[in-house]
Amino acid sequence: MPESPSEQLHENTSEPAVRGYLHSPATPNGEALILTHGAGGNCDAPLLVALSEIFCNHGYLVLRCDLPFRQERRTGPPFPGNAERDRAGLRNAVAAMRTRTEGKIYLGGHSYGGRQATMLCAEEPDLASGLLLLSYPLHPPRKPEQQRIQHLPNLRTPSLFVHGTRDPFGSAEEMKNALKLIRAPWRLLEVEGAGHDLGFKGKPKDHELLTRVAVEFAAIFKS
Numbered sequence: 695m696p697e698s699p700s701e702q703l704h705e706n707t708s709e710p711a712v713r714g715y716l717h718s719p720a721t722p723n724g725e726a727l728i729l730t731h732g733a734g735g736n737c738d739a740p741l742l743v744a745l746s747e748i749f750c751n752h753g754y755l756v757l758r759c760d761l762p763f764r765q766e767r768r769t770g771p772p773f774p775g776n777a778e779r780d781r782a783g784l785r786n787a788v789a790a791m792r793t794r795t796e797g798k799i800y801l802g803g804h805s806y807g808g809r810q811a812t813m814l815c816a817e818e819p820d821l822a823s824g825l826l827l828l829s830y831p832l833h834p835p836r837k838p839e840q841q842r843i844q845h846l847p848n849l850r851t852p853s854l855f856v857h858g859t860r861d862p863f864g865s866a867e868e869m870k871n872a873l874k875l876i877r878a879p880w881r882l883l884e885v886e887g888a889g890h891d892l893g894f895k896g897k898p899k900d901h902e903l904l905t906r907v908a909v910e911f912a913a914i915f916k917s
Contacts, residue, residue, distance in 0.1 A: 701718070714758050729756065729826070730784065781814040805890065825853040857869050857884060862889065
């Protein structure tokens with residue numbers, strides 16, 4: 695798979711700042727995708743880098759960005775009380791991309807980052823044209839009673855969920871039941887035998903999976 699060129703992006707026009715890497719396609723399709731990371735990672739996570747390159751090769755302008763909590767601390771999980779600030783960072787990332795494209799803007803990410811994207815779009819339904827959620831953290835491992843679904847009935851943004859069948863943060867069956875709360879179109883792409891990392895090891899077969907994600911994404915949102 696050819697690598698797409700990327701450049702560092704650092705915008706301080708709004709608080710919190712937008713920091714990450716911009717992947718510019720050789721043949722733009724006029725649309726953009728913003729991807730962010732989970733609670734334990736950053737925008738340099740191999741899964742996000744590979745997915746950004748694949749979407750870029752499909753014509754999308756892609757921004758993979760660090761959430762505000764990661765900009766402030768190189769390691770460690772986010773503080774629960776600062777989640778609203780992380781959502782503000784995603785909102786600013788959308789604003790930054792609107793200055794770079796006139797087409798549709800999609801929002802998403804892995805685990806915690808994807809969850810914050812769903813919460814933000816539940817609050818602001820016109821913010822993004824669609825969501826790409828990788829390993830949505832439905833509940834903490836071994837605590838199925840603590841489901842993070844309160845905002846889902848307010849979600850009006852079409853969404854593609856990509857979920858491993860062995861994800862400890864929620865089984866495929868639990869995900870299907872939870873997603874029935876969403877009143878917008880949604881689709882669940884199951885990754886057989888994968889855990890919370892979607893089984894991504896950077897091998898050729900893993901890139902085939904991510905290409906499948908990009909193809910299905912385009913089929914859903916560009917129809």
